[in-house]
Amino acid sequence: MVNVKVEFLGGLDIIFEKQRTHKVNVKRDGEQEVTVGMLIDYIVLNMIKNPKDKDVFIENDTIRPGILTLINDTDWELEGEKDYVLEDGDIVSFTSTLHGG
Amino acid sequence: MTDQPVPSDVLNELAALRAENATLKQQLKSETQLPMSLEEFKRYGRQMIVEETRGVEGQLKLRRSKVLVVGAGGLGCPCLPYLAGAGVGLIGIVDNDVVETSNLHRQVLHDSTKVGMLKCESAKEVLSRLNPFVVIKTYPVRLNYSNAFDIFKDYDIVLDCTDTPLTRYLISDVAVNLGLTVVSASGLGSEGQLSILNFKNVGPCYRCFYPVPPPPNAVSSCQEGGVIGPCIGLVGVMMAVETIKLILDIYTLDNFSPFLMQYSGFSLQSLRTFKMRGRQVKCQACGENPTITRDTIEKGDVDYELFCGQRNYNVCLADERISVKEFQNSFLSPGEFNHILLDVRPHHHYEISHLPNTYNLTVKELRDMDGSIAALQSQIPNIHGQSEVLVMCRHGNDSQLATRILKDQFKIANVRDVRGGFFKYIDDINPTLPKY
Numbered sequence: 001m002v003n004v005k006v007e008f009l010g011g012l013d014i015i016f017e018k019q020r021t022h023k024v025n026v027k028r029d030g031e032q033e034v035t036v037g038m039l040i041d042y043i044v045l046n047m048i049k050n051p052k053d054k055d056v057f058i059e060n061d062t063i064r065p066g067i068l069t070l071i072n073d074t075d076w077e078l079e080g081e082k083d084y085v086l087e088d089g090d091i092v093s094f095t096s097t098l099h100g101g
Numbered sequence: 102m103t104d105q106p107v108p109s110d111v112l113n114e115l116a117a118l119r120a121e122n123a124t125l126k127q128q129l130k131s132e133t134q135l136p137m138s139l140e141e142f143k144r145y146g147r148q149m150i151v152e153e154t155r156g157v158e159g160q161l162k163l164r165r166s167k168v169l170v171v172g173a174g175g176l177g178c179p180c181l182p183y184l185a186g187a188g189v190g191l192i193g194i195v196d197n198d199v200v201e202t203s204n205l206h207r208q209v210l211h212d213s214t215k216v217g218m219l220k221c222e223s224a225k226e227v228l229s230r231l232n233p234f235v236v237i238k239t240y241p242v243r244l245n246y247s248n249a250f251d252i253f254k255d256y257d258i259v260l261d262c263t264d265t266p267l268t269r270y271l272i273s274d275v276a277v278n279l280g281l282t283v284v285s286a287s288g289l290g291s292e293g294q295l296s297i298l299n300f301k302n303v304g305p306c307y308r309c310f311y312p313v314p315p316p317p318n319a320v321s322s323c324q325e326g327g328v329i330g331p332c333i334g335l336v337g338v339m340m341a342v343e344t345i346k347l348i349l350d351i352y353t354l355d356n357f358s359p360f361l362m363q364y365s366g367f368s369l370q371s372l373r374t375f376k377m378r379g380r381q382v383k384c385q386a387c388g389e390n391p392t393i394t395r396d397t398i399e400k401g402d403v404d405y406e407l408f409c410g411q412r413n414y415n416v417c418l419a420d421e422r423i424s425v426k427e428f429q430n431s432f433l434s435p436g437e438f439n440h441i442l443l444d445v446r447p448h449h450h451y452e453i454s455h456l457p458n459t460y461n462l463t464v465k466e467l468r469d470m471d472g473s474i475a476a477l478q479s480q481i482p483n484i485h486g487q488s489e490v491l492v493m494c495r496h497g498n499d500s501q502l503a504t505r506i507l508k509d510q511f512k513i514a515n516v517r518d519v520r521g522g523f524f525k526y527i528d529d530i531n532p533t534l535p536k537y
Binding site: 009010011050052056059064065066067068070073074075077078093095096097098099100101 | 174176177261263264286294311313315321326333361373375377378465468
């Protein structure tokens with residue numbers, strides 16, 4: 001089991017019952033490590049209450065364009081994206097890009 | 102002419118004038134030797150004595166700098182006076198919008214007397230009064246692929262204070278091709294984001310962060326989503342800080358690391374700085390084999406409209422829509438009330454003002470019912486397949502989507518959209534209702 005904090009910023013909390021931060025426990029099977037990819041699957045499966053909201057978060061099996069994913073405040077592109085292996089206490093943030101000015 | 106003695110008062114006057122002339126000459130000489138006028142020393146003293154600015158050296162960098170601000174709205178307004186105040190030598194402002202009353206809660210350079218005036222001219226008026234040492238150039242045009250290079254070429258730094266993905270990609274692409282650094286920010290609701298793009302032509306650009314644009318239905322504007330004035334204002338002020346730091350060379354190639362700042366105003370204010378990816382080798386604009394070049398942009402080969410897409414609201418046939426006038430005459434006159442009026446605006450909009458005898462369900466709520474008439478009846482008790490339903494929203498876009506859903510999914514035959522929505526109704530029929 002790995003305990004992480006998940007955040008939904010930039011208005012994304014709308015599909016998570018307007019709650020911006022969530023404590024999440026992702027269980028692992030046997031010795032398997034928990035990656036960010038598995039966390040995303042977990043979020044889609046367990047945390048998005050309305051199935052119609054899935055495409056706000058996911059497109060073509062990955063995070064929808066216009067959403068930045070951050071692992072401990074660092075762009076996931078620098079951390080191995082979906083392959084990053086989560087550790088207890090990690091913070092994974094998803095933030096929707098804003099366009100207003 | 103006879104030799105008459107010159108009166109002593111004239112001699113005194115002459116001596117005084119000579120002395121004054123000498124003083125003035127001396128003053129002029131020392132002033133021309135100074136890098137700035139005495140007035141400028143006085144004006145910028147308080148920032149020059151902040152050691153990191155390096156005093157006169159930094160002030161001269163500011164005076165030599167040329168900054169282009171695209172958008173004189175919620176971000177541009179709070180940013181601009183700080184740039185002008187700090188003594189940025191040339192400030193360009195691109196905006197072809199006019200001031201509207203609904204802008205004034207956040208666009209603090211404009212005021213109630215300027216409604217209808219071009220935003221760039223309104224801004225120039227205030228800034229010129231604030232600091233006459235600054236040259237302000239206005240461009241009352243909409244930035245597009247054919248004018249962007251011509252406008253950008255006279256500047257060193259571009260501030261993206263615009264409000265759509267399309268202009269954000271365009272600004273970034275043009276800046277990359279001209280080697281300009283971009284200070285880019287955005288805001289919506291109580292949140293804001295800020296980043297420095299194409300830093301010294303080696304940092305990542307907008308496309309490195311966002312190679313694929315978001316789907317159009319995921320993009321919300323301030324008009325649609327609302328915005329808290331001081332929240333976006335704070336982000337605009339932060340843009341001014343970043344711009345001054347760029348001009349003063351506080352950021353260098355050695356110490357600059359790509360970042361994105363995220364401000365949240367509610368509930369507790371917070372500011373986070375995320376460490377971001379660097380320039381992407383595969384980037385279409387700034388990567389190793391760019392396809393987005395000055396040539397392809399200016400020829401119109403980079404189709405920004407197609408790339409960013411548009412929401413398609415025109416989903417109703419002509420006979421599925423009625424005008425606000427027809428709506429008023431046929432459906433709002435007193436008498437038997439057999440039809441159902443459905444307002445599909447968000448509930449918090451509906452609460453601000455609405456017509457009597459209306460139901461309020463959003464497009465999302467209708468969609469989530471999956472066409473179940475029982476689910477719909479739990480909200481609108483008397484509705485059935487033969488009901489006559491009139492749908493309205495704010496401007497007549499969402500109501501078309503709702504009309505489609507009611508007809509196609511709920512199989513209600515007689516549904517019509519009120520063209521132009523609640524606001525058109527207010528404009529044309531009943532101006533005593535509050536518009537917001």
